Amino acid sequence: MNNNIEGKVVVITGASSGLGESTARHLSQLGAIVVLGARRIERITALAGELAGSTEKALAVRTDVTDSKQVQNLVDAAVKAYGRIDVMINNAGLMPHSPLERLKIADWDQMIDVNLKGVLYGIAAALPYMQAQKSGHIINVSSVAGHKVRPGGAVYAATKHAVRALSEGLRLEVKPYNIRTTVISPGAVATELPNSITEPDVAANVKKIYEVAISPDAFARAVIYAMSQPDDVDINEILFRPTLQEV
Numbered sequence: 001m002n003n004n005i006e007g008k009v010v011v012i013t014g015a016s017s018g019l020g021e022s023t024a025r026h027l028s029q030l031g032a033i034v035v036l037g038a039r040r041i042e043r044i045t046a047l048a049g050e051l052a053g054s055t056e057k058a059l060a061v062r063t064d065v066t067d068s069k070q071v072q073n074l075v076d077a078a079v080k081a082y083g084r085i086d087v088m089i090n091n092a093g094l095m096p097h098s099p100l101e102r103l104k105i106a107d108w109d110q111m112i113d114v115n116l117k118g119v120l121y122g123i124a125a126a127l128p129y130m131q132a133q134k135s136g137h138i139i140n141v142s143s144v145a146g147h148k149v150r151p152g153g154a155v156y157a158a159t160k161h162a163v164r165a166l167s168e169g170l171r172l173e174v175k176p177y178n179i180r181t182t183v184i185s186p187g188a189v190a191t192e193l194p195n196s197i198t199e200p201d202v203a204a205n206v207k208k209i210y211e212v213a214i215s216p217d218a219f220a221r222a223v224i225y226a227m228s229q230p231d232d233v234d235i236n237e238i239l240f241r242p243t244l245q246e247v
Helices: 018-029 041-052 068-082 105-133 154-173 200-212 217-228
Strands: 009-013 033-038 058-062 087-090 136-141 179-186 237-240
Touching: 009 018, 009 068, 009 105, 018 033, 018 041, 018 217, 033 041, 033 068, 041 058, 058 068, 068 105, 087 105, 105 136, 105 154, 105 179, 136 154, 136 217, 154 179, 179 217, 217 237
Parallel strands: 009 033, 009 087, 033 058, 087 136, 136 179, 179 237
Antiparallel strands: none
């Protein structure tokens, strides 16, 4: 039975750890070709070598998603190597929470640049290829914070709400091109994301929430679920949390 994953060319940003790394591993096991983008080139190069083995079904490209040219280069490299791009997973993100009154403007700018503009750059790079193919799947990563705002997380939540709005607008616009769209909103998942919080008191509060964090494999399974549906089924949104997570 066709899993609708084998042989597909999948580009993943933020692939050096956490959600991106886990997803790359799972999709590779199911026969996908994975093209990995991240700033930490040594990590994704090692991962690509591990996943490819004796085949050529994995590729690593150094990518800072705040630079539109680098994101374009990532997608262009995928198409040059494999002839097409079937799935774009805009996963790169960070979460330096802080109360607004602390005026951490550099952190605000960084979250907007990575969490929102990085997604836009991924769409801009992949969409023309998918329009020409008349097929494709764009998967954007939001968060539970894209549904619920918490004190100290206003800017992060704003970026993740924006990703949901952007994804819905994209869904409406790509119908003529047979392109599917999915936005996935994870809760507390055991990744490096909380490490980007520099305020000690805020980090302590987030650490309490993450005591119930689940494996990034949960996210990978959500991606697999969305991708593996028949081509006439479009899974538009997935929201999941650890069973014990309240907020």
